[in-house]
Each structure stands twice: as C-alpha cells, then as structure tokens.
Amino acid sequence: MTQFDPDDHPHRRQNLLNGKWVLVSPHRAKRPWQGETGEAVQAGGPAYDPTCYLCPGNLRTGGDRNPDYAGAFAFDNDFPALMPDTPAPQSADPVFRMEAARGTARVICYSPDHSRTMPQMSLPAIRSLIDCWADESAALAQSFANVAVFENKGAMMGCSSPHPHGQIWASDFVPTEVADEDREQAAWRAARGSVLLDEVATRELATGDRVVEANDHWLAVVPWWAVWPFEILLIARDDVGRIEALPDTARDALAQILRAITRRYDALFGTSFPYSMGWHQCPGGSADPAAWRLHAHFNPPLLRSATVRKFMVGFEMFAESQRDLTPETAAARLRALEIEA
Ligand code: H2U
Ligand code: ZN
DSSP states (O other), X not given: OXXXXXXXXXXXXXOTTTOOEEEEOGGGGGSOOOOOOOOOOOXXXXXXXXXXXXXXXXXXXXXXBXXXXXXXXXXXXXXXXXXXXXXXXXXXXXXXXXXXXXXXXXXXXXXXXXTOOGGGSOHHHHHHHHHHHHHHHHHHHTTOSEEEEEEXXXXXXXXXXXXXXXXXXXXXXXXXXXXXXXXXXXXXXXXXXXXXXXXXXXXXXXXXXXXEEEOSSEEEEOXXXXXXXXXXXXXXXXXXXXXXXXXXHHHHHHHHHHHHHHHHHHHHHTSOOOEEEEEEOOOTTOSOGGGOOOEEEEEOOBSXXXXXXXXXXXXXXXXXXXXXXXXXXXXXXXXXXXXXX
C-alpha cells in the first residue's frame, strides 16, 4: 500500500461550520490544462445609465425615485421575499409542515457609480458600504432574529443589474445555513472551550497553505473544506460576532481586504469575477453567542476560465459535494496573482 498523498489520493474533508463533508479528488485536476478562454465579462462603461433602476435620481420599478445619493444607499426591496405583517399559516398535518415566515428585504446600492464593482471602488467608498451594512444590520436586529447580508455578482449568479449592489433579508426565523453554523460553533465551544473560527484562523496563519490575503483584523483563506473551486472564507480576527460590532480599525481593514480579494478574483481569469457573497453573524436566540465569529463566504462558480464553471450536479447533487482542484492549489493560484494594493 502506498502512503497517503493529499495531492493525489481521493479523500473527504469536513466543514466544521456546518458538519457537511466534501469529496476531494485531486488526481482529476492533473488532467491537462486546456487554457480555455471564453468571452470575458469586462466591468466599466458609463458611470451613469439613464435606464438603470439603481442609479441616483432614477425611477425604480416600484415607482419610487432614488435620491441623488453619494455613498452607499439602502432602500426597501420593491419585490420583497418577506414581509413584516404576514398572517401565520394554520397546519397541524405532520406530513405537510409549515410555519410563519416574516421579515423584510432591503437593497443596497454600493456606490452611485454604475460602472464600478467592488474591486474598482475606492477604499473610502467601500468603507461607506461597510458602515451601511453595519447600520442596517443593527437596525434590523431590533425587530428580526436574523439579518442576512449578501451580494449576487454577475449574471451567472443571478444578479439582475450591473449596477454594484447587494441585498439584505431580515427574518423572524433563523434560516437553515445559519442555524447549522450556530449549532456547530456552540458544540465546538462546549466540547473544547475555544471559538471554532479562532482556532481555524490560528492554524491557517501558521501553515499559510490556504491563505489568500491577511491583515491585522482579517484573514481570507480558501477553507480546508471548500466546495467551490475558488471559494473564500473571510474571518474576522477580532472577537466579534456581528457586523455592527466591528470597531473603526477593523472596518478600514475590511475595506482593504475586500478590495484585495475581489481584485485577485478579477485577475484570475481576466474577467469581472462572478460570485455569491454572504455574511454570517450571530443570530438572535443563538445557542451560544460567545461561540460565534463574524465571517463572510465567497462562493464563485468559475472553475477553469471566464466561462467554464463548476456545476453542482450528479454526485454533488445527489450524494456529496466534490472538487478536483485542492483548496491548497486554488489558494496558491490566487496568491500568485499580481494585483495593485
Ligand atoms: P439581485 O440583482 O441580487 O437580484 O438584487 C436586486 C434586487 O433589487 C432584487 O431583489 C430589487 C429586486 O427585487 N429591485 C428593486 O427593489 N427595485 C427595482 O427597481 C429594481 C430591482
Ligand atoms: Zn446604475
């Protein structure tokens, strides 16, 4: 029997944040690199688009007019998935289970500039977005158990407009992914007495194998358990569980690392890199708020070029997530790119 080699032999890794496993099949990544290039999506174009629903001064589909905003700007989604005053369903059937779902949805324009996505925004402009996230998160937490801050970027990820924007869905229930992470982080602290993501950060910094970017307040890694080819986990190094708890210094450092991460992404395949990004923060009614560490997930679909994406089908859909490229190789490729600081 030959000795186990993580770069060659199929193995499984566990995501300690949600308990799920991923199958890593690294030998498959050794098949020849085709260097395939498709039609890359380039950012840019005019700073103002008179037909855009999100540009300053324009009319939205719901009939409201956007103000002449200067920094980040948040408004109530004209087509919210959740509403605060929905009646509760009545169902006692154990087969057809349902429960009430109430909440609210907001849209955040990242900047008045239609043409710039995060990697092209200035650091003060990204800081304005971070402050907007924090203010929205604090205000919505007054009324709702969970505040989900996220961004769909690029048409490939279902983003509906090139104008840089994200969303917030606040709910009176704790959604599945957050509930899983709440359970697993609480269980880790109960068993080991430490904060799970603090342990992860310490180890990742020590080995460096999966580190993409780091500063005094943040660490960006392709996590040990990454499912998407170039997935990134952005971990707060301060002991904070929520966005609004971030001190000024951590917010400035966050602007810096967000820009660096997204610049690396754009540089990887020479395209405006699509992803879905979401923050995870301690929900109301958490099993153990002290076990939480604020973090963001970047789940990008691209695998080999600006157009060749990873499909979560077949084995991934019916059995378990699977990847060919190891997280270590993905991190090394992202790290090796030349970007402007
Ligand atoms: P996505 O690009 O991630 O779909 O986000 C855009 C959101 O903006 C979407 O939820 C809302 C859509 O409902 N929207 C408005 O609320 N008003 C508009 O005029 C356009 C889009
Ligand atoms: Zn616009």
